[in-house]
Amino acid sequence: MATKGNPGDLRSRSSTSMFIVAGLCCIFYLLGAWQRSGSGKGDNIAYKITQKSEDCSLISNLEFETHHGNKAVNESSFVVKEFKPCDGQYTDYTPCHDQARAMTFPRENMNYRERHCPPQEEKIRCLIPAPKGYLTPFRWPKSRDYVPYANAPHKSLTVEKAVQNWVQYEGNVFRFPGGGTQFPHGADAYIEQLASVIPIDDGTVRTALDTGCGVASWGAYLFKKNVIAMSFAPRDSHEAQVQFALERGVPAVIGVLGTIKLPYPSRAFDMAHCSRCLIQWGANDGKYMMEVDRVLRPGGYWILSGPPINWRNSYQAWQRSKEDLDEEQKKIEEIAELLCWEKKYEKGETAIWRKRINNEYCSDRDSRVTMCKITEVDDVWYKKMETCVTPYPETITSEEVSGGELKPFPGRLNSVPPRISSGSIPGVSVDSFHEDNKLWKKHVNAYKKINKLLDSGRYRNVMDMNAGMGSFAAALESSKLWVMNVMPTIADKDTLGVIFERGLIGIYHDW
Numbered sequence: 001m002a003t004k005g006n007p008g009d010l011r012s013r014s015s016t017s018m019f020i021v022a023g024l025c026c027i028f029y030l031l032g033a034w035q036r037s038g039s040g041k042g043d044n045i046a047y048k049i050t051q052k053s054e055d056c057s058l059i060s061n062l063e064f065e066t067h068h069g070n071k072a073v074n075e076s077s078f079v080v081k082e083f084k085p086c087d088g089q090y091t092d093y094t095p096c097h098d099q100a101r102a103m104t105f106p107r108e109n110m111n112y113r114e115r116h117c118p119p120q121e122e123k124i125r126c127l128i129p130a131p132k133g134y135l136t137p138f139r140w141p142k143s144r145d146y147v148p149y150a151n152a153p154h155k156s157l158t159v160e161k162a163v164q165n166w167v168q169y170e171g172n173v174f175r176f177p178g179g180g181t182q183f184p185h186g187a188d189a190y191i192e193q194l195a196s197v198i199p200i201d202d203g204t205v206r207t208a209l210d211t212g213c214g215v216a217s218w219g220a221y222l223f224k225k226n227v228i229a230m231s232f233a234p235r236d237s238h239e240a241q242v243q244f245a246l247e248r249g250v251p252a253v254i255g256v257l258g259t260i261k262l263p264y265p266s267r268a269f270d271m272a273h274c275s276r277c278l279i280q281w282g283a284n285d286g287k288y289m290m291e292v293d294r295v296l297r298p299g300g301y302w303i304l305s306g307p308p309i310n311w312r313n314s315y316q317a318w319q320r321s322k323e324d325l326d327e328e329q330k331k332i333e334e335i336a337e338l339l340c341w342e343k344k345y346e347k348g349e350t351a352i353w354r355k356r357i358n359n360e361y362c363s364d365r366d367s368r369v370t371m372c373k374i375t376e377v378d379d380v381w382y383k384k385m386e387t388c389v390t391p392y393p394e395t396i397t398s399e400e401v402s403g404g405e406l407k408p409f410p411g412r413l414n415s416v417p418p419r420i421s422s423g424s425i426p427g428v429s430v431d432s433f434h435e436d437n438k439l440w441k442k443h444v445n446a447y448k449k450i451n452k453l454l455d456s457g458r459y460r461n462v463m464d465m466n467a468g469m470g471s472f473a474a475a476l477e478s479s480k481l482w483v484m485n486v487m488p489t490i491a492d493k494d495t496l497g498v499i500f501e502r503g504l505i506g507i508y509h510d511w
Contacts, residue, residue, distance in 0.1 A: 083127050094254065098116075109258050131152070145176050147248055182305040205227055208222060208228070208229035209295065210272075212275075214241055218273060218275060229251065229273075231250065232252065251461075251482055253507065262294075264380070267295070269500070272300070274305065276306030286338065290339065290386075290390075298358060298403055301355075303352050305351075340361060342354045357400075358392055371390075380508065403418060415502075428495065441475045455476075463486060464485050467496075469499065485506030486506060488511055
């Protein structure tokens with residue numbers, strides 16, 4: 001069922017996935033497509049648990065309450081309705097990214113590539129089916145490099161991106177060599193180049209944002225550095241790219257930098273990345289760079305690879321004029337200076353800027369730009385992107401990191417996040433944070449007793465539909481899986497910023 005959503009789309013079908021609804025007295029696992037992923041043992045466990053859903057004595061010693069604090073409802077008032085599978089033609093259907101509907105919206109500022117959900121009368125009332133012959137995905141890390149053809153049967157990228165080593169079709173599988181438009185020889189070497197400038201190896205950088213991610217190979221190989229990337233790409237002619245990423249076991253959503261703010265809180269990411277992502281960074285008076293600045297932590301890094309960087313040596317290969325590329329780079333440099341970013345590196349077609357750690361280094365900036373209202377920097381749900389700069393939280397000294405300094409990961413995972421220690425979130429205290437951590441460790445231990453496969457690598461993509469402070473994901477933390485922490489827009493307390501400060505990732509969404 002389609003709901004009015006955000007610029008990042010949560011796909012109906014996600015490979016090797018597990019969804020846990022914490023507000024229910026029992027656990028429900030949705031594997032692959034509607035519990036028929038092709039794995040016998042895992043699906044049998046899921047089926048048995050679902051069959052026992054009326055018998056909550058499975059874990060009678062635990063109390064399951066929603067994060068929202070909703071009052072208990074009378075279960076006898078529930079009317080159970082069964083939804084049938086959709087026809088096979090809907091295998092790749094994403095309600096709010098329907099291509100026919102998208103083409104009716106303006107192309108200006110990528111508006112037509114944003115979410116446009118169907119009206120009530122056009123919503124379908126069936127379950128999106130898996131592709132015919134869908135197979136259990138390979139376990140990580142093999143899934144990073146191989147995806148069964150049946151799981152995402154689209155070959156167009158193997159032709160269009162053949163020389164760039166995005167993806168290759170070999171027999172009954174797709175192989176992902178780890179290449180990209182700006183790193184055709186592999187992501188490993190490219191990431192090592194970045195690591196010579198950015199502290200990727202020591203846990204200082206943990207969360208990353210990849211804009212225009214393709215098949216998300218950058219994010220896939222960052223896992224080797226214990227860095228987790230939120231990747232997004234539009235639903236365009238490369239219709240399978242985000243599905244490829246999910247089938248590989250890499251975090252990704254359908255999304256675009258267009259007219260709406262990104263569905264993430266301010267100061268969320270340690271690093272943001274664009275590898276020939278085709279975003280017009282210098283357009284609209286720098287609005288897109290201002291949005292990156294909003295979601296980038298003080299001291300965070302922005303990487304731009306590809307046009308217009310190093311245009312003097314590459315303009316012919318890019319088939320663009322020297323004048324056009326020169327003007328584009330000048331605009332980007334001017335906006336970066338206006339944002340008070342420090343340029344740290346430029347070599348070949350890659351440039352890196354660093355956001356200052358606080359406003360002490362940017363004393364003249366505020367008089368040159370329009371500042372956003374500090375009360376609205378996290379109010380992003382379907383809000384228009386603005387041409388304004390997000391203020392730094394106040395600091396006392398020039399050495400202090402605005403918003404609070406974070407420990408290198410994994411130390412930050414269970415440390416009290418600065419948003420909590422500073423009292424920035426009403427009703428959330430240091431004590432309640434520790435209690436929440438303790439409670440979810442208890443719950444996860446109970447889940448593992450019920451499902452022995454939980455930490456075996458059988459589940460790779462996990463979603464917490466009501467993430468609270470991210471304690472479920474923290475308790476489940478493992479190199480074998482990752483958790484998409486969803487912050488419902490109707491939640492009493494917005495704690496998505498806390499989740500990112502813990503070194504986890506998440507997204508706003510309206511269920």
